Amino acid sequence: MPPTDRIREHAGHGAATTVAAQRVRRRLRADRARQLADLLRRQLLTGAFPHGALPHESTLATDYRATRNTVRQALDLLRAEGLVERQPGVGTLVVAQKYPHGLDRLMGLAETLREHGRVTNEVRTMGPVPAPAPVADRLRLPAGADVLYIERLRRLNGLPLSLDLTYVPLDIGTALLTADLEHTDVFRLLEAATGLPLGHAEITLEAVDADAHSAAVLEAPQGAALLMLERLTHLADGRPVDLEFIRFRGDRITMSGHLHRSV
Amino acid sequence: MPPTDRIREHAGHGAATTVAAQRVRRRLRADRARQLADLLRRQLLTGAFPHGALPHESTLATDYRATRNTVRQALDLLRAEGLVERQPGVGTLVVAQKYPHGLDRLMGLAETLREHGRVTNEVRTMGPVPAPAPVADRLRLPAGADVLYIERLRRLNGLPLSLDLTYVPLDIGTALLTADLEHTDVFRLLEAATGLPLGHAEITLEAVDADAHSAAVLEAPQGAALLMLERLTHLADGRPVDLEFIRFRGDRITMSGHLHRSV
Numbered sequence: 001m002p003p004t005d006r007i008r009e010h011a012g013h014g015a016a017t018t019v020a021a022q023r024v025r026r027r028l029r030a031d032r033a034r035q036l037a038d039l040l041r042r043q044l045l046t047g048a049f050p051h052g053a054l055p056h057e058s059t060l061a062t063d064y065r066a067t068r069n070t071v072r073q074a075l076d077l078l079r080a081e082g083l084v085e086r087q088p089g090v091g092t093l094v095v096a097q098k099y100p101h102g103l104d105r106l107m108g109l110a111e112t113l114r115e116h117g118r119v120t121n122e123v124r125t126m127g128p129v130p131a132p133a134p135v136a137d138r139l140r141l142p143a144g145a146d147v148l149y150i151e152r153l154r155r156l157n158g159l160p161l162s163l164d165l166t167y168v169p170l171d172i173g174t175a176l177l178t179a180d181l182e183h184t185d186v187f188r189l190l191e192a193a194t195g196l197p198l199g200h201a202e203i204t205l206e207a208v209d210a211d212a213h214s215a216a217v218l219e220a221p222q223g224a225a226l227l228m229l230e231r232l233t234h235l236a237d238g239r240p241v242d243l244e245f246i247r248f249r250g251d252r253i254t255m256s257g258h259l260h261r262s263v
Numbered sequence: 264m265p266p267t268d269r270i271r272e273h274a275g276h277g278a279a280t281t282v283a284a285q286r287v288r289r290r291l292r293a294d295r296a297r298q299l300a301d302l303l304r305r306q307l308l309t310g311a312f313p314h315g316a317l318p319h320e321s322t323l324a325t326d327y328r329a330t331r332n333t334v335r336q337a338l339d340l341l342r343a344e345g346l347v348e349r350q351p352g353v354g355t356l357v358v359a360q361k362y363p364h365g366l367d368r369l370m371g372l373a374e375t376l377r378e379h380g381r382v383t384n385e386v387r388t389m390g391p392v393p394a395p396a397p398v399a400d401r402l403r404l405p406a407g408a409d410v411l412y413i414e415r416l417r418r419l420n421g422l423p424l425s426l427d428l429t430y431v432p433l434d435i436g437t438a439l440l441t442a443d444l445e446h447t448d449v450f451r452l453l454e455a456a457t458g459l460p461l462g463h464a465e466i467t468l469e470a471v472d473a474d475a476h477s478a479a480v481l482e483a484p485q486g487a488a489l490l491m492l493e494r495l496t497h498l499a500d501g502r503p504v505d506l507e508f509i510r511f512r513g514d515r516i517t518m519s520g521h522l523h524r525s526v
Contacts, residue, residue, distance in 0.1 A: 030476035031388065031414065035428055038508040039397050042493060064395050077474050106522040125294065132327050134302050151294065165298055198524040207470035207490035207513030211340050213293035225488035225513065227470035230305060236524070245301040250470030250488065259369040261461040
């Protein structure tokens with residue numbers, strides 16, 4: 001018997017506590033639904049359900065020792081996230097299109113998603129700009145030196161995936177002005193332009209609510225959760241050459257990797 | 264002159280294109296605002312502004328070669344995220360409380376946030392449950408074997424930070440039943456209970472919209488962006504001992520680390 005059911009019984013004692021008991025029951029059902037949704041979420045994202053169909057509610061209820069109400073509530077949570085859809089007469093189908101971005105190695109988008117389809121980039125803006133102070137600082141350039149600014153909407157198999165703002169020092173950036181940015185990762189172009197491999201990057205990840213304009217560009221609902229990545233990439237010789245601010249659609253990307261206890 | 268201003272001029276040519284030009288102008292201003300907000304965001308999160316006060320709008324406009332309108336719109340974006348507040352007569356103040364969670368080493372919350380304050384854990388549920396199939400599978404236990412299930416609301420300096428769902432094999436979990444979970448990371452307790460250091464973890468990060476119940480528990484607005492971490496942690500001998508589903512408030516945490524091009 002799951003612990004929540006045990007607590008539920010406990011909460012049911014005494015007539016005077018009926019309202020409180022109802023509240024506790026609701027809370028416990030919501031807790032159980034979240035618990036179940038988390039277990040199903042990973043399975044559906046990793047393709048564990050044959051033909052993309054979830055087992056019947058009653059099967060899920062038996063398998064997870066949950067009530068039908070809890071199962072329904074768990075499926076509602078997954079539906080609200082756009083991971084599944086109910087089809088009358090058919091059942092619950094996986095509709096998630098979440099792609100795994102590697103966190104173990106420094107890779108460009110097309111590289112890391114190679115198995116999942118074709119990445120194309122719509123260049124929204126590109127041109128030299130005087131580096132704002134924090135950009136100059138991080139790219140170790142003199143204040144006001146020109147940098148190449150690029151803004152791209154990136155798609156996987158035609159679906160908007162991320163909006164990327166990129167700053168590159170102009171001595172390297174000039175080579176990018178005539179490159180095939182629509183079909184090539186900036187990482188590959190940087191390595192080609194400098195003849196050096198990339199070395200490492202400092203990254204920061206955050207979850208943020210999409211502002212109205214970013215949401216519109218990414219074709220996501222306003223306020224949708226975005227995975228925001230700030231990344232400063234260095235060449236193998238240590239020179240910082242690429243400062244990026246990337247907004248990924250939260251419903252289209254996961255970041256996966258390994259952490260070790262001792263470094 | 265920034266490229267957007269150049270494009271703006273260009274878009275202004277021709278009387279018949281007035282409406283289209285206005286649309287382009289609005290889009291370009293929104294793009295410029297996002298660009299500026301991204302630059303200010305990092306500075307304010309890393310404490311770059313003395314006394315937590317942003318420079319005056321006109322100073323920002325000069326420093327970033329932006330119009331006052333763009334500056335205002337950028338500050339609006341940061342305000343909508345809860346990172347700054349406007350105080351009449353004072354200016355724009357940093358109110359962000361975003362804490363950096365390390366991504367380079369496998370660490371518990373109290374460990375990684377040590378410099379930032381005191382982590383306390385409210386244990387919402389704890390007890391043995393029969394392992395659901397995907398849990399048994401990942402912890403390499405026989406189907407239906409009991410596991411310890413723990414649900415904690417974690418706070419930093421009293422503020423809700425994350426909601427953690429944890430599964431631990433019962434042979435190790437028993438030691439946790441009587442431990443000081445309120446003030447100790449599960450990682451430390453696992454190492455104490457087994458006499459072994461932890462080894463590595465497989466992690467997956469996502470940005471998700473908070474469902475109503477999770478939002479209420481975390482005292483966040485419904486639909487607020489959450490940073491969701493799924494983590495399977497192994498002992499140094501390779502045994503998986505800790506499966507966790509963690510929902511961080513997106514407005515309270517950043518994840519930072521390093522990536523390398525070659526592994």
